[in-house]
Amino acid sequence: MFSYAEEKKSSAEEMIHHHMKHSINDGRISLGLSPEMKQHQLSNMRSHLKAVQAITSFLAEEEFEKASEIAHSKLGLTEEMRKMCNMFNNEDFTALGLAFHESGDSLGQALKTKDTTKSLRALKTTLGYCVQCHATFRQ
């Protein structure tokens, strides 16, 4: 439990921090992105989420080829994604981003086998990267 004085001090520190970094400190590492990079990253992220939705629905309909195509083109390590991941000034973030996109290609390959269990395991691995990165980094 914090005493009142301690509580006051920590909330004052929080405010200073907020002022400096334009975001509350929730323990995640800030990437320090420019406003343009922020917009770009978020729109990219929304497209990742959309891809996961499409893959899940194709998988449910056993349309493996279509699901595989989305996995490779939207989540896989395309030249565009490789370039994007290398634009950040944080090696760990870049490494995680590249590993994530590699998992997107592995997912594409798993879907090609038309094995639902194998495909779901690969999807779980890819989603693990989403969760891990979001827990570690913020804009």
Ligand code: HEC
């Ligand atoms: C290598 C890191 C990384 C990976 C992998 C990653 N993200 Fe993100 N994502 C981020 C960061 C950083 C943000 C911004 C979070 C913040 O600042 O609070 C973000 C934000 C988002 C947002 C919010 C978009 C908005 O408009 O507000 C969505 C949705 C999202 N990610 C979906 C996903 C999904 C789905 C996956 C996996 C298929 C994924 N992300 C994988 C780093 C990552």
